[in-house]
Structure formats: structure tokens, C-alpha cells
Amino acid sequence: MSEQSSHKTWRTKLHEIIYEADTPAGKLFDIILLIAILASILLVMLESIASFDEKYHTILNISEWVITILFSIEYIVRIISVNKPLKYILSFYGIIDLLSTIPKYISLFLAGTHALVALRALRLLRVFRILKLARYLGASNQLANAIKASRAKIAVFLFAVLIAAVIFGTIMYLVEGEEHGFSNIPKSVYWCIVTLTTVGFGDIAPETPLGQFIATLIMILGYGIIAVPTGIVSAEYTKASGDKEGKYSDEEHEHIKDLQLNTQCCVNCLAETHQDGAEFCHKCGCKLHHD
Structure with missing residues (x-):
């Protein structure tokens, strides 16, 4: 040799x-x-x-x-x-x-x-x-694609939440005032965001009846806000799953399900998740097994 x-x-x-x-x-x-x-x-x-x-x-x-x-x-x-x-x-x-x-x-x-x-x-x-677990990475990629497809809707939603936080924060600043801890609008907006996200640190709390009533509405709104992004992503995920299922016949689905992937890594391009028994890299075509 x-x-x-x-x-x-x-x-x-x-x-x-x-x-x-x-x-x-x-x-x-x-x-x-x-x-x-x-x-x-x-x-x-x-x-x-x-x-x-x-x-x-x-x-x-x-x-x-x-x-x-x-x-x-x-x-x-x-x-x-x-x-x-x-x-x-x-x-x-x-x-x-x-x-x-x-x-x-x-x-x-x-x-x-x-x-x-x-x-x-x-x-x-x-x-x-x-x-x-490489064979299950397809599901994670599908979820990532669903989040990517939802980014415009989620961005609009977050922008709307931010506007709501500014409005409610300003209202709480006017209602509660500095004597109750709402010393300025940015701090009031911070409290509103913490309340909307249902975190509730408790460092600032409304003390007037009107302020507590507004806080109650914000808390209830917070639960609805949590559900919206989940629904957007779920809809895209379901849509992507339906499109993917429509691309293959039942026989093709069974074949894909039976595919066994391994951790073999290409020495040339470092691609992984090759099918068992594969002789060449699915990405660059380099030979996987060397004598």
C-alpha cells in the first residue's frame, strides 16, 4: 500500500x-x-x-x-x-x-x-x-417553514400589539399618575407589555378603581393575544402538511416512511442524513465509502 x-x-x-x-x-x-x-x-x-x-x-x-x-x-x-x-x-x-x-x-x-x-x-x-433523530428533522423543517410563511402576519400582529401597549400605557399614565408608580409614559408602556404578556412582575400595580378596571381588560386581552400567533402558525403548518400530502401517492408515502437515514457524513461537503446503503452523497455526489 x-x-x-x-x-x-x-x-x-x-x-x-x-x-x-x-x-x-x-x-x-x-x-x-x-x-x-x-x-x-x-x-x-x-x-x-x-x-x-x-x-x-x-x-x-x-x-x-x-x-x-x-x-x-x-x-x-x-x-x-x-x-x-x-x-x-x-x-x-x-x-x-x-x-x-x-x-x-x-x-x-x-x-x-x-x-x-x-x-x-x-x-x-x-x-x-x-x-x-435525523429522520425526524423533516418535521422540524416543516415547522420552520410554517413560521417563515407566517412572518408577515405575525409582524403585523406584533405591530398592532405594540400600538395597543402604547395607547393603554398612556391611558394608565393619565389615570394612575406618578403617585402610584406610573411616573412616565415609557414606564407605563412597560407595565402594559408585562401585563399583556401575562408575566405580571408586580413591581407596578394600579391602585385606583378605574386603573384596576383597565388593567383587568388588558389581562383578559392578554390571553387572547397569546392565542393569535399560535393560530397563525398552526394554520400555515396545516396548509403545508396538506400540500405535502397531496404531492405523493399512498405507495410513495409508504416508501418515504420506510426510508432509513443514517448519520453518515460526506467527507467532501459535510452533508448528513444519507439513506442506508447509499454509495454517493445526495448533495455533492462524492463517494461515501472508501476502500
Whole structure:
């Protein structure tokens, strides 16, 4: 076997372990990675507790550095195991991997920035690969498309709510006045938004009968407001589902339902969710299996 062929085999095996979860080695790697991510987040949380950090600061700091170095090595290995490193670096996961690694190094120059390692929580999105939930991502994409299709209606609705908040806030400022905590219109609008969203912090409350009556109307209106965006998105989701169902026959639906997707990742373009038994990438056409 030539040196070049040996190099290809080494990179291919490394790629399978790091980017795929269908092999025992790949699944073990991802499980260890998730445990390390959870451990690093726990360390940051514990370090934020002053009494705990004062007692175990050295242990926490060393543990964070060990995990950071491991993540740094992993990030470098991910880059060298793909054909197009820049594609990984600029990808969603690539940016998240970088952002979750550099805060600890930055903390050497800027105090307090190490807490940003909590961004590592975003890396837990890889649990979709480990649990083989990729086949269900179509449903999440359908929901995302429904929200996207509803954005104009939702924008108009939010604008109307904002206008209502300004009007009611101004009315409450005139009714209650500064002596009851409604010292200015912006603060009154803030109270109105908090009340409309049914949050109710309780830091400001109307005391006059008229003000309490208006507040009651705003609270009731708030429950109706919560239902409107849900209805808009639900309608678009139902419409999208109906359109999608109309595109396929019953036989085609059964075929699609039986499709088994895996976590195989293309070494060239990093595309995932390939069908079991596929030899070529569904996105770039690159061969998936290497001898």
C-alpha cells in the first residue's frame, strides 16, 4: 500500500469516528464528547457560586483547562479530517465549536470572559446524531417553514400589539399618575407589555378603581393575544402538511416512511442524513465509502 493510500485510509477512519455515529467507535466518541460538554457546563456553573469557587478554584480551573485543551485538539482534528476544511470552519457546527473553545483562552487576557464557555451547550445539538433523530428533522423543517410563511402576519400582529401597549400605557399614565408608580409614559408602556404578556412582575400595580378596571381588560386581552400567533402558525403548518400530502401517492408515502437515514457524513461537503446503503452523497455526489 502506498503512502498516499495509507494517508487516505487514516483520514477516512478518523472522519468516520468524529463525524459519524453509526459505528461503535463513532458512537463512543460522541457519547464521550457529550459527557465532556455537560461536565464543562457544570464546571462553569459551580465556578459562578462564590463560596464553592473560593474553596475549589484550583480544581475547577485545572478541570476547565483540561476540557478546553481536549476540545481544541478535537477542533483541529475535525479540520484535518475533511477535504474542505474551510467549509467546516464556516459551517454552523464549526462556528459553534470554535466559540465554545476560545473563551477560556481569551480569559487569560480579559477577566470574566471564561463564563462564555456556556456556549458549549449549543454543541449538545449533536445529540440528534447520536439518537439517530435525523429522520425526524423533516418535521422540524416543516415547522420552520410554517413560521417563515407566517412572518408577515405575525409582524403585523406584533405591530398592532405594540400600538395597543402604547395607547393603554398612556391611558394608565393619565389615570394612575406618578403617585402610584406610573411616573412616565415609557414606564407605563412597560407595565402594559408585562401585563399583556401575562408575566405580571408586580413591581407596578394600579391602585385606583378605574386603573384596576383597565388593567383587568388588558389581562383578559392578554390571553387572547397569546392565542393569535399560535393560530397563525398552526394554520400555515396545516396548509403545508396538506400540500405535502397531496404531492405523493399512498405507495410513495409508504416508501418515504420506510426510508432509513443514517448519520453518515460526506467527507467532501459535510452533508448528513444519507439513506442506508447509499454509495454517493445526495448533495455533492462524492463517494461515501472508501476502500
